[in-house]
Amino acid sequence: MKFDPSIARAASPVAAMAPVIPGQPVRQDVSVASAITIDRLTKRFPVPGSGEEFVVLHDISLAVDDGKFVSIVGPSGCGKSTLLNVIAGIESYDGGSVTIHPKAGRAGAEPRIGYVFQSPRLLNWLTVEHNIRFVLEAQNVPRQRWQELVAKNLEMVGLAGQERNYPLNLSGGMQQRVAIARALAIEPDILLMDEPFSHLDAITARKMRFDLMEILQRAKPTILFVTHDLSEAVFLSDNIYMMSTKPARIFKRVAIDVPRPRKPEDATILDLEKTLVREFFSVVEAKD
């Protein structure tokens, strides 16, 4: 697919928080604030040459509460990545709405979206520090905060002292940590993660999941996490949305009420995983 940044920028579909009405105080939602709400989202791609349209996302509704970890689990090709791209504002959509609510204190501001991709997507010609500065500059974060944000977030992902190193000197796992630090550094209203551990070997991926858990305890970001790995989702999430293909729709929402810190081999987690795997495949495989 051809990617044209100018088009993506012009048609950025993500709306900021509800408009401020003059003369009235801005209403602050004091109940559990939702960081992102998606309502009946639909997206279609034209099928080349046939005049027909292929429904990528069908009637998707979901909400991620502030500070929560929410996963979307689905088979490959079900439109998970497309959903994240729509939320990030780099792809348009055809129906429904996507609303991102800036954190308290930033009401009315442009929402800040952090993104961790499958591969690190670092700028190899810049040092680790300058890779993070790149997004701080992009998001107009005041310059005097840069040093503090770089140091804090590199320390958080366990890479303190690597500021002046170049990405290609780091292992795949460490590069992905830099990508996580980069996304956290902008203090995002929502952090989107697109199968961020799928390119790593099993042992590194396992370690990264533990570390991500620890980061969650400290930074409390709001995360929307996409994966095809149910056990990963169960271990990490507060809520899981299960998605199927043909049509791409959400068929179940599950709450994982297991206290943290968790262990992947914990009996409750394994039991839950077993039930969900059975249910997931009964739906997904029935479609084929």
Added chain:
Amino acid sequence: MASRLKSIGLRTGSIIVLLLLWAAAAELMNDPQVLPGPLAIARTIVADFKTPGPEGESAYFDVGITLARIFITFSASMVAGIGIGLAMGLNRLCERSLLALIPLMLTMPTILMVFLAIMWFGYSEAGGLVAVMAVVTPFVTVNMYEGTKAMDKSLTEMAVTFKAPRSLLLRKVYLPQLMPYIFSAFRYAFGETWKIVALAETFGLKFGIGYMFFFWFEQFDMTQVLAWIIMFVVLMLILEHGVFARLESRTFAWRASVAR
């Protein structure tokens, strides 16, 4: 370090051997009208710099004029080529409208372009500029255009996701990926430019190394002809290896710092 010294030694060694062979051949032939020895040439070069030549100026003047011509026409072609190439790579309309013209310009033989420019602009500086630009700019353009096509789209997508404005995207994402293409264009463009400037000076422009070469060619003075050719070659070698190579290694310092 030892291998570096060795390579420097080999290089100077081969130049010394060449000079010795040349001196021996000149000695054997014993006819300075056909092949003067290297010492005679060196003395002539020194004299050309010290004393005014047939036009009343010393070699400093001609070397300066040639350098200025090369510098101006080269910079203009590079700037134009980089600009057009970028525009083609980043803008669909520019791409479609210019793509057909490029092969047309690239197939034009250099020497014909020089004569054409002289016919249009007479023996003037503008003629030289047009000749260089007509030959060099299309090449730089194509190189830049290909560079933009080879850029990593996933990085552009990353930058756009983080809302990087255009100028930041250009500086930190596009340009670093285009640097290898800019440098390869640089080298080619420089080589082409000095050849065309020498040609234009030989056939039309007043003053400059090419002009002096042609002056002595008409006098059939082999010593002076060789002296001016060698001046030219040495000058260009210094520029290529002394200036460009250093610039290039500085630009790609990040690659060297990556452990192998």
